[in-house]
Structure formats: C-alpha cells, structure tokens
Amino acid sequence: MAMFTKILVANRGEIACRIFETAQKMRINTVAVYSDADAQSRHVRMADQAVHIGGSAASDSYLLGARIIQAALDTGAQAIHPGYGFLSENPDFAQAVADAGLVFVGPSPESIRKMGLKDEAKRLMEQAGVPVVPGYHGAEQEASFLAQEAEKIGYPVMIKARAGGGGKGMRLVEKPADFAAALASAASEGQASFGDSHVLIEKFITAPRHIEVQVFGDTHGNVVHLFERDCSLQRRHQKVIEEAPAPDMPLDVRDAMTTAAINAARQIDYVGAGTIEFIVDGSGPLRKDGFWFMEMNTRLQVEHPVTEEITGQDLVEWQLMVASGAPMPKAQDQLEISGHALEARIYAEDPRDQFKPTPGPLNVLQFGTGCRVETGVEAGDLVSPYYDPMIAKLVTHAPTRAQAIAQLDAGLKGTLCLGPKTNVDFLTALNGSEKFGAAQLDTGLIDRDLAQLVSYRPPSALALLTACVHLSGIDLTSPTLGWRQWGQGVQTFQLMHEDEIIALKLQFEENGQITVLTSDETIILDQIQSVDNQMTANEDGQKHQTLWARHGSSITVKTAGCQYDFTAFDALMQAGDDGQGSGQIRAPMTGTITSVLVKAGQEVTQDTPLVVVEAMKMEHVIKAPFDGVINEVFCTAGSAVDDGADLLVLSEAEE
Incomplete structure (x- = not known):
C-alpha cells in the first residue's frame, strides 16, 4: 500500500497541530475537524481543509465517531489519526473506521479491546510472563468478598475502576476500617465516568515510580522498543514533568523491563505506537524484580516528544508509515539513546487555588528560548472551558540530565502568559527543586512538597518598578531619566495585584538611582536599564532582571521564576465591585x-x-x-x- 495522500485528524489542540506538522513534512494533505468553540483555533488554521462537526461540548462533536468518519469520506481522506484522548482508545470507533473502508492510524480494535479493561489486561500479561502487581482481578464484586481479598493482599491497597483512566475511580486504602467507604466511592465514580462499576484491587507499592516503555509494532511481525520514560512526577495521577531515559536506570533492569514490554506487545499482536506502563519500587535502587505491569495505553502518549528527542525518531511519521503497510524504519539494533530529555506540561490553572482551571483569552503568550514547544494555541487565542486546559508542552534535550534541567529552567523562566493564571511558576519550582535535581523521584513527591512548590513570594522592588514604568510611560532613556520634566523627584502609584492594592512611591535621584518605597520596605535600585521587554537593575550589588509584556491596562512581569500580573488601580471600578x-x-x-x-x-x-x-x-x-x-x-x-x-x-x- 502506498503512503496516504490525505489524512483526517480526529482531535484538536496541540496533538492535532503536532500530527499536522509531520504530515506536512511528508507532503500529506490534512483535514481538521472542529467544534463551535474551535472554529478559530490553531489546528483549524494549520490544516489544508476543516470540517465543522458539532457543538462545543466534546459529546456534541469530538466524540461523535460517525460524524467524523463521514467528514473523512466527504473530503477524500484515506486514514483517520485519532491523536490521544477522545476516541483514540475506543475499539468500536476503530472498527467503524475500518468498516467504512478507511485506515485507523493505530492498533486493531481487538488489541484496543484486550487492553481496555485493566483486569483482562493483567490476565493477558500474566500469560505472557510479564510481572503483575499482586492483587485481585476477578469477576466477583461482592463487597465482603473484596474486603477479604484486600486482607489477603495486605494493606495498603489501591482500589481501581477496571475501565478507569486519568486517576478516576482510584482510591488508596491504608486500613481495613476505610475499605467499605473507599470501595463504594471508587465503584460509583467508575460507573459515572465509564459506565462500569467493576473494580480490581492491588497491593499499593510504597514510594512508587511510574516508568513506561514505548513500543512499536508493524504488520510485518516486527516489534521494537524505544526505551523508557520516567513519569513519576504526578499530581492526582496526572503527569506533570516527564523525562527520558529514566534516571539511575541500570542496564540489566532496562533490559528486563523492555523485554517484558515487547513480550506484552507480542501477546496481543500489537501494531502501531503503544506504551507499556510499569509501577516500580522506588524505595531503593531499581532492580529486576522490582517492577510490575500497570496498564497499556494503545495510542500515542502526551509525553512522546521526550522519546523522540533521545532517539532522533519522529513517532508520528512511524505511525503513518506502519498504518500505510510499510515496515518500521528502524530495527532494534539501530536504535540508541542520545542524551537526556524533559517535558513540562503548561496548563491554564491556578496552583494556589487547588489547581482550578482558568479558561479565558491568551492576551500575551511567549515562550522561553532553547525549548521545543508543542502547542495548540497562540497569543490572541482562547483557552476553552470545554476541553483540557493545556496551553503547551516545553521540551528540552541535552547531553546530560543536569543540562536538560537547566535548559527547562531557562525556558520556563522566559515564558510569559497574560490572561489566565498558569502553572508555570509551579513547574519552575518543581524543576528547580533539590529532590528532582537529585532524581529522588516517586509519585508522591509533589503532594508531600506541595506547600513549598506553590508558596507565594511578594513582588520584588524591580518587579514593581517595571510595572509602574511601563504602565505609566516613564522614559528611562532620556538624558534627565524622564522625571525632572515633572518638576519633582517623587511619584506615587497604586497597582492592583491579586485583588489587592499595592501603594508605593518612586523617588528619583540625581545620580540615576530609584528608591522604591512600599508600606513594608525601602529598596534602592541603580544601574537601571530597559531594553525591549527586559529591565535590569542592581540591588545591594546584585544584578536582577525582569521580563514584561503589556496588554491594554494590564502588564505581566516575570522575575526569578515568578510571574506577577498588575493593572493600574481604578478607584471607580473598585467602588462598583x-x-x-x-x-x-x-x-x-x-x-x-x-x-x-x-x-x-x-x-x-x-x-x-x-x-x-x-x-x-x-x-x-x-x-x-x-x-x-x-x-x-x-x-x-x-x-x-x-x-x-x-x-x-x-x-x-x-x-
């Protein structure tokens, strides 16, 4: 079969844009689908054609498989790439695509179905000789029976909805007295989220690490792995920062884990991109008998770019080649690890308000240099309330892990977003934390250190000066430094920040110094310079820098890994609230x-x-x-x- 000439991507946002980039590189025409909310979105702008498929809610658009298939037929697309999420792991959709005479860019419906239920997947893995976490994966669901099984396994245990994903239907139980309530809650959430109240019970691994192996199969009987990723930095079972390869991974453990992953893929005749996820004992050095199969994701993963960076391979290109019937472009002995890669997920959310989503317009959006940026939005776009609040992924690649961390630090510190609150400051703190730098990883790290990671630091004197200068139009480049024209050396300002009024005075000295006076402190700044969107100044002999961007009467200022949003205080607006x-x-x-x-x-x-x-x-x-x-x-x-x-x-x- 020849390579496709046109494909439809049944998704939106950054993953749709990512797939379009590779398709365009391969000279494949592209078709986007979009909802009412996405009519002006970046993925629609990137595609050669775009088809409207329904209302803003995913249930009225991106989850309507028949409508998506009809769009592919109407536009002459030969294949449908599902991306991730939505219909990507829906075996009925994959079958419907095939029945319509189209190619589903992914595994067979049978493979998806076999790995879709956690209990059945674990039984298959046991048959393949893949290590599985001790637990109960059977059909009996009577509460007293499950309680007995939990006692046999030994506390603590994890209750999981068998059809679960994204942390839904999961409950950690540390003592028998809490089991009944946790079981009822997990079953109820499983029914509400997936239409399936069936649960399984597993031994909870203390200090667990989450390490996964990227696998790939083709229609010629070849199966390879592209090494592992460590996804242990999680919050509410959602990955935050991922990296490849896993730090401190012994060669014998890598060999054992990747061999298990290939055996798992062969067990279900897997074709396409997939990920075998393992729970790993992180209480000490990694060992060959210290990892267990958790689940398989039968699709491309959000974090696939870190694997691409360390292998030099384009996994979307591999997907399209395999789906067209071609063999994979590389054999196992042609794949090797080069350097270290990190990925940080930037979301529109407020870490200091329990990570509440913050949809809204992106008035200013710019990313730090030195990073690969995967995004589905640009400045002027809207973070929609209808879908996942991801803004972008920043990816770095360097010869060593320490260098990749340093690059990510620079990329995050150079990222500005004016509009919705984001988790960029949280990511900066996490990436720069001592434990992460020392690779002391487990899935509970963020929860244990959360207070420190989201702690608030008041804006510095230079941050306040930056806001005042650029909201008020003070000209620091004039020979008189812009203040003598007012006939006085002191100016009073009021800024709104975090729904609070900051009152301050700027005292301009003849020698070029500026004294910043607030209710709490007096700071003297000198050697002040403003070039493009950067300001620098010395405080007590130390040089400090800010980045800034303005939109209307608002300004965002970034310094030392923290972003501050200011507006000029409006007494009339305040009185009306x-x-x-x-x-x-x-x-x-x-x-x-x-x-x-x-x-x-x-x-x-x-x-x-x-x-x-x-x-x-x-x-x-x-x-x-x-x-x-x-x-x-x-x-x-x-x-x-x-x-x-x-x-x-x-x-x-x-x-």
Missing part, C-alpha cells in the same frame, strides 16, 4: 452549570453545596460562605456561564 462578601455568589470560572442544589427561600448553613460548575472536564462545587437564606437564583442546570457571572444571592440568617 461589591464582591462576594455581599452575598452575591458568582461563578468562579467559565463553564457549564451541571446542578443547582438550592432554591429561593431555602435556608442553608455554611459549606452547604449550592451549585456545581463543570469546566475542562472537572466539576467544582460552590458552597455557602456563611449561614443564610437563598434570596434569588439566577442560573439553571445545563446553562453556560462566564467567569464572574451572578449565580444566586445569599443573605445572612437573622438571629
């Missing part, structure tokens, strides 16, 4: 109301759930801030709301 304290309950984000739990006239107590808002595939419960009575309700279930929209009015209860 009565805030949440008045009892006006407002939407904390743009999203969809899924439940309204109260009605007008109802009495509630503090922390009573009032409204549930869904945004970016997560539900957020808004609770009563105090005891009171519901006066008015402005929202209804199913309605879309913007950030800050009025939801209801709560008045304090009369005593």
